[in-house]
Amino acid sequence: MNVGIVSTGIYLPNKRMTAQEISDLSKIPIDIVQKKLGIIEKSIAGTEDHTVQMAIWAAKRALQKANISPREIDVIIYIGEEHKEYPLWTASIKIQEEIGALGAWAFDVQLRCGTTVLAMKLAKSLMIADNNIHTVLLAGGYRNHDFIDYTNDRTRFMYNLGAGGGAIIMQKGAKENIVLECDLITDGSFSEDVVVPVGGTKQPLTSELLRSGAYRLDVIDPEGMKARLEQKSLSNFLKVIRQSLAKSGYDESKLSYLAMLHMKKSAHDYVLHSLGLTESQSIYLSHYGHIGQIDQILSLELALEAGKVKNGDIVTLVSAGIGYAWGAVTIHWGKQEEAII
Structure with missing residues (x-):
């Protein structure tokens, strides 16, 4: 179906x-x-x-x-x-x-x-x-x-x-833009690395905490998180892309467009290079920033407007979120001549 x-x-x-x-x-x-x-x-x-x-x-x-x-x-x-x-x-x-x-x-x-x-x-x-x-x-x-x-x-x-x-x-x-297979990874070792430390049941929000500026995102163990995340983040990023494609019946050579979240430019370029993609096969969201889980939808819309995604293309949306979680889903874009099971 x-x-x-x-x-x-x-x-x-x-x-x-x-x-x-x-x-x-x-x-x-x-x-x-x-x-x-x-x-x-x-x-x-x-x-x-x-x-x-x-x-x-x-x-x-x-x-x-x-x-x-x-x-x-x-x-x-x-x-x-x-x-x-x-x-x-x-x-x-x-x-x-x-x-x-x-x-x-x-x-x-x-x-x-x-x-x-x-x-x-x-x-x-x-x-x-x-x-x-x-x-x-x-x-x-x-x-x-x-x-x-x-x-x-x-x-x-x-x-x-x-x-x-x-x-x-x-x-x-x-009969068009068929959503194929998804791949997800979560790693609980990062679950409390990035939090708003007050406002929950551990430290209920008080006027004093609010005035202190504590009601903001913070990194509890920055050095530890950096060391652990550097070992896993980009490899998991690439893994979910490749797994989503493989589950959908494709390898990375068939990938036409990659809708990525905004991240530092060197990481963006590394992912493209690792998959054999060119800069024209993604959009770097430098004029939008990181709009969380909206990035993939924005990237897809911008790509369609710019003619970067065409009928018959294989498109993958990829995400990473604090917690940490990585995910990708592959789409066969355009009208389908035959049913995809």
Whole structure:
């Protein structure tokens, strides 16, 4: 049974943060911000750009592009961040209400920046397993830049965090953009390396902690994390790409486009080189920053607009998220002449 992507939607705030502003706040030379961290500018949230609201705007765009009625949606999966309008809240049900998907049911999933890849696997599995599910909407928003202290050098690798919303509509019985196989890796040895250390049950948020600036992302053991992560991160990144392709019946020589999250430029280039890809077969998101689990959707939309993805291409979306989690999913893009089982 084929499951394919029938539409995507992106919402980006108008507000931007430049490399110069990051340099001024962090005291890092601007050429390091631009060339090593890979940030020319990034999207950041304005006063009305709340996390779930950005997901709603992206979802509406996806519906409009595909000319799909919200009443056709059977399930909604929220793929955005937990940092949203309210700390205890089921975001997907709000999306259901705002887009008018009266016949759907909804739930939230979370794997940090790996959530989109995970949710695509879940959506496909749901449609194959349940005869009553034909159309699934994935939608989420992200604005974790709110947690960044640009004077904390331990979180330097997260200075690229931005804001935006993204959505994907997947449908059973599709004849185009067929979602093939996914591969996921999680490694719990990193589970408490990157956290917001206060605000949970271990250290409930108080006005004193809030004033102290502790309610920000931090790295608990920066040297230990660096040593452990360097051994695994890029190898796992490449592993999930290759495994996703292999499960789908392809090897890396067939890969036409790789939709990657934003990361430092040297890592981006290393991945492309390792897979025998050229710069034209991906898009480096230096003018957007890292919008968490929205990056893969953004990269795909930008590639389609630029003509980098064409009918018949093999496309892989790849993610990595703190925790740590790595994931990839492969898509046979365009209209299919024969059914793919």
